[in-house]
Amino acid sequence: MSKLIIANWKSQKTVKTATDWWKTFASELDSKMETKVAIAAPFTLLSTLQPVLQPSVALAAQDVSPYPMGSYTGAVNAEQLKDLSVRYVIVGHSERRRHFHETYEDVARKVTEALNAGLHPVLCLDKDYITEQAAALDPEQYGKLIIAYEPLAAIGSGQPEDVGTVQTVITEIKATFGEVPVLYGGSVDERNSNEYLLVSDGLLVGGASLKAETFLQIVSQKE
Numbered sequence: 001m002s003k004l005i006i007a008n009w010k011s012q013k014t015v016k017t018a019t020d021w022w023k024t025f026a027s028e029l030d031s032k033m034e035t036k037v038a039i040a041a042p043f044t045l046l047s048t049l050q051p052v053l054q055p056s057v058a059l060a061a062q063d064v065s066p067y068p069m070g071s072y073t074g075a076v077n078a079e080q081l082k083d084l085s086v087r088y089v090i091v092g093h094s095e096r097r098r099h100f101h102e103t104y105e106d107v108a109r110k111v112t113e114a115l116n117a118g119l120h121p122v123l124c125l126d127k128d129y130i131t132e133q134a135a136a137l138d139p140e141q142y143g144k145l146i147i148a149y150e151p152l153a154a155i156g157s158g159q160p161e162d163v164g165t166v167q168t169v170i171t172e173i174k175a176t177f178g179e180v181p182v183l184y185g186g187s188v189d190e191r192n193s194n195e196y197l198l199v200s201d202g203l204l205v206g207g208a209s210l211k212a213e214t215f216l217q218i219v220s221q222k223e
């Protein structure tokens, strides 16, 4: 199975810096590589990136409204993302759970909205979230998920979780959700990405995706 590597830009970049990033990245990208690559850009940059991404790079969003199209001021819904050719959407990132107080039920509603619109939800879980998040979801949805195992202590800290523990937790996630793709995220960089690719189905990369050159190195690693 080919690996999936997603750049999570978080709340970073402007039209200018995103366009510059893309120019550098696209100039060196091997369009025949097997790895699937996606960029999870802020909402404001989706329509800038949509027309320029090659078919080999997919567009992802970092969040989606728990509600459909309608009177929900400030919310961006799944149908609107689909309209911009977005393929993947991150749901339940720990930064959203922590800073925006998202609950397991909110995250479950977002998964449902994403799936109804034909988007692929990338559900972020720390170990402690597995059981409760699984309980909040309809088990019929499990097989349609991509999961990102993201230990809180590893995110943005420069201290990734050790590879053995990642492997163990990924096995636990698959025991709960079935044979779904499970990515690892948390201080992945161009020096350690290979080790994590060996035990996972892909990566969710925050800080190290902000420089095009570094992210290129990560996606260009041989499987």
Ligand code: PGA
Residues within 6 Å of the ligand: 008, 150, 154, 155, 156, 157, 158, 185, 186, 187, 188, 204, 205, 206, 207, 208
């Ligand atoms: P990091 O972030 O790579 O900067 O640790 C990963 C994430 O939060 O998705």
